[in-house]
Amino acid sequence: MVKKLYIPPKNSGIICMAIQSPFQGREQMRKYLLEFSKDARILFIIGALLLDGTVSAVTRTSYWTWGFLVLGIAAFFLGEYFVHRFILHDGFMPWVLPKGLDGHREHHDFPAELRFMLSPNRYNIPGYVILWVIVFAVTRSVNLSFAFVTGIGVYQLHYEWTHFVSHRPIIPLTPWGKALKRHHLLHHYQSTKNWYGVTTSCFDTLLGSNPDWRSVNPAQPESANNSNASISS
Numbered sequence: 480m481v482k483k484l485y486i487p488p489k490n491s492g493i494i495c496m497a498i499q500s501p502f503q504g505r506e507q508m509r510k511y512l513l514e515f516s517k518d519a520r521i522l523f524i525i526g527a528l529l530l531d532g533t534v535s536a537v538t539r540t541s542y543w544t545w546g547f548l549v550l551g552i553a554a555f556f557l558g559e560y561f562v563h564r565f566i567l568h569d570g571f572m573p574w575v576l577p578k579g580l581d582g583h584r585e586h587h588d589f590p591a592e593l594r595f596m597l598s599p600n601r602y603n604i605p606g607y608v609i610l611w612v613i614v615f616a617v618t619r620s621v622n623l624s625f626a627f628v629t630g631i632g633v634y635q636l637h638y639e640w641t642h643f644v645s646h647r648p649i650i651p652l653t654p655w656g657k658a659l660k661r662h663h664l665l666h667h668y669q670s671t672k673n674w675y676g677v678t679t680s681c682f683d684t685l686l687g688s689n690p691d692w693r694s695v696n697p698a699q700p701e702s703a704n705n706s707n708a709s710i711s712s
Contacts, residue, residue: 511647520597521639526608528632535625547614547623551630554610559638560682564675590667592645597639605632634678640672662689670695 482551513520535544557675565571567583579602586595607628644651659678666674673688673695674680683689 488516509648511643511649514593514630514647515640516659518593518597520600520603521636523600523603524632524639525672527603528636530628531607531625531629533633535622535629538622538625540622543620544622547618547626547698548630548633551627552634553634554627554629555634555638556679559678563677568671587667587671596646598635599624604637613707638678645677658674665692669697699700 516525533658535548539596570580582595582599586592586629589595609626610631614627615621616623641656641659642663643662644656651657651660657678659676662674662680662683663677669692672691674683676683696704
């Protein structure tokens with residue numbers, strides 16, 4: 480039995496680099512690393528991460544610093560799925576990200592476009608400031624506040640790279656990375672009502688949005704340049 484699975488065009492990340500020579504692969508990887516690392520949004524995250532991490536290290540007074548670093552990582556880890564599903568797709572509390580819905584629709588319409596792929600600084604910058612203020616209001620600690628947003632930055636950088644890899648012709652090195660890329664591409668090209676996780680599929684599994692793709696009728700292609708591929712069951 481053969482069932483159709485929508486997959487992206489070549490320029491959105493499904494080319495198998497395994498067919499290239501090692502030299503070509505290295506050159507391609509260098510190109511994508513530069514594209515990612517030179518983007519203003521990534522530069523902001525890296526800069527904030529260096530600043531926040533330095534301040535939290537210099538002002539550290541207890542092991543609570545490490546705890547709040549982990550808490551920041553956990554906060555982004557949890558927020559990734561729920562913001563994506565309930566705010567960017569279901570439109571719950573649209574005032575939280577007033578332009579987020581439109582920006583996310585553009586990402587789905589043009590998934591290979593870098594300008595729609597990464598979290599915009601109009602949300603990154605105030606987001607980091609607001610989170611710092613909230614943690615400081617609760618803890619009254621400069622150290623713990625910077626440790627928390629350091630954790631946010633660590634996981635956001637991981638998130639942005641994982642998402643970027645999903646939409647570029649990069650083959651992840653690990654089976655886990657390959658599974659995550661496939662998971663996210665299913666969200667784009669099979670059904671936007673499932674597979675919301677980018678760095679993990681655990682919440683999709685727990686909350687019923689990780690079905691067998693063969694049981695889901697594919698949505699219409701989101702871009703005029705989409706192509707189809709057959710996957711044998």
